Amino acid sequence: MTQSTPLQLIDSFNRRIDYVRLSVTDRCDFRCTYCMAEEMTFLPRSKVLSLEEIARIARVFVQLGVAKLRVTGGEPLVRRDVTTLFQELGSLRSEDGLKELAVTTNGSQLVRFAPALRAAGVTTLNVSLDTLDAARFRALTRTGTLEDVIAGIDAAREQDFPRIRINAVVLRGSNEGDIRPLLDFALNRGLDIAFIEEMPLGQVNLAGKPLEYLPSDTILSEVKQHYNLNSEATPEHSGPARYWRVDGSSSRMGLISPHSNNFCASCNRLRVTAEGQLLLCLGNEHSISLRDLLRDGASDFELSSAIVAALNDKPEQHVFDQPDQPQIMRFMNASGG
Template sequence: MSQKPRTSQLVDKFGRTVSYIRLSVTDRCDFRCTYCMAEEMTFLPRQQVLSLEECLRLARVFVDLGVTKIRITGGEPLVRKNVLWLFQQLGRLEGLKELVLTTNGSQLERFARPLVEAGVRRVNVSLDSLDPDKFKRITRVGDLNKVLRGIAAAKEAGFAGIKLNTVMIRGVNDDEFCDLVQFAVDHEIDIAFIEEMPLGDVGHSRLHTYYSSDDALALLESRFELVSSTETTGGPARYWRIPGTRTKVGFISPHSHNFCAACNRVRITCTGELFPCLGQNDSTNLLPLLRAHPDDDQPVRQAIIDAMGIKPRGHDFNLFQAKPKVIRFMSVTGG
């Protein structure tokens, strides 16, 4: 990937420069995590989903407009047929500085090394519990041992960075936060704790399961020395270092410490909808433009530039609403 500098053309009305896109390549997943999707999901027919070639075309347009970081998400991106081809093509894009992946880890055992060879620098792996039974309750169908083997394969493959993502769910996994950090320390990887986001009607009140980053930090400080750090990976997490280890502990806090003022990212769903904000419903549909103008990128390019005008000041999540304002599931928007 080239380090060639480009002047970004993606600046919203609040002066924030968009340099980072999260591109979903599928709504399908081999897990059914309780905070992400319903137990019985109806997935999209293939013709409504971006082809891998269309994903690549969109990525090229965004990079040409000044985006330097692309994160591939899902659903579970590694269940998409032939997805390795897309990573290989993205890894060659001139101007792209960072290609990263978010995964549930279920397919990492076989994909880790080819992903590194394709140019993926960092990988985030969802891990909400180290207890096999609890892990299966959270994911409904997931096999913890398969994920742990995937993490081991990722370490062996040589990613520049591996980070665990743990969604904090009060009364479910809050008794494991210290153990999860110890796991990260023992394996010399990073971990980020995420406040549950009110997206989609998942059948429980997020107000009752909400666990704040401040409470989690206080809990972890009872067992670990945590030193505040100014390090960033380009996303919303704030980090603490554990002296004498290689581990960073991050917190993503959409409720307790709103990070919208520095937002540098937009999301593209697997259906080609560009959402300037995860927590709002405004979007721009790029798929019809891609298919109506197969040999001309200018219409989709202009639509992307225009979409910066609908990027809101913030997501305005509200735990006290009986029903979430955003009814689409997290898996629909892209993790």
């Protein structure tokens, strides 16, 4: 491959990659039961990409045709000086370049950071919120306070982000009763909401405890008992959610179904972890180290070439066939949200 060769992010299954999730930290101020163990050992600082390294990787991806970047963690807003990164990423937005700059957050820091995120050019916020019951919220997050997250969501609404979405992981036997209250919460505030099936990453469950995911069709059936829904086409550069418009509202309800409605055939995503691993699939271990390339002095073209070559190893699909014994041992916070 020569430097004049046009590089394209198309994998061996002819899927075009136009969406990259960039993790800036594996640390978080919550310890959500489906994401982390209660006691965690985090990466040493020397192994974590610098903000400058993350910005460079982002520029390379945008040059390769990526139209959407999502900043994740852990909790991205606990990373020191992270607003400087958002300013760098915001500068990549253009009509023929980056079109969407998104953040996934637990909402705990939004009262403080929402104005800076909007000023930097963030277009989309996804805020994790699994229950509106304060005691259940504390149990699920182990350390979080519901009032702080709701205050953060309302602070973000005041900043006029083009899109804010609530992300709710629904666990059988835990927060099933929150489906309708969470949907009402989103509708009353003019927000979108996505209900997500639990993913079997890391040893977050007690030994022998079955996966607690609730099938999306069960959620959809319950919602249809109370609301009229109209199926809607998936937005351009979107993630794996299937969307319905709620009659009489500007809000949309989405379902993300890694178990019951496999979305791998239309996968358009890559992940970069906080330590610089390019994950080709959330549910597989195929990866290359972008950090090693950067720190070995690779040029932008060499970095681009390595990314394009790695796509040959992107698997056709993830396989979650043995939910009681996770096949992927990294926790969700280490995978990049």
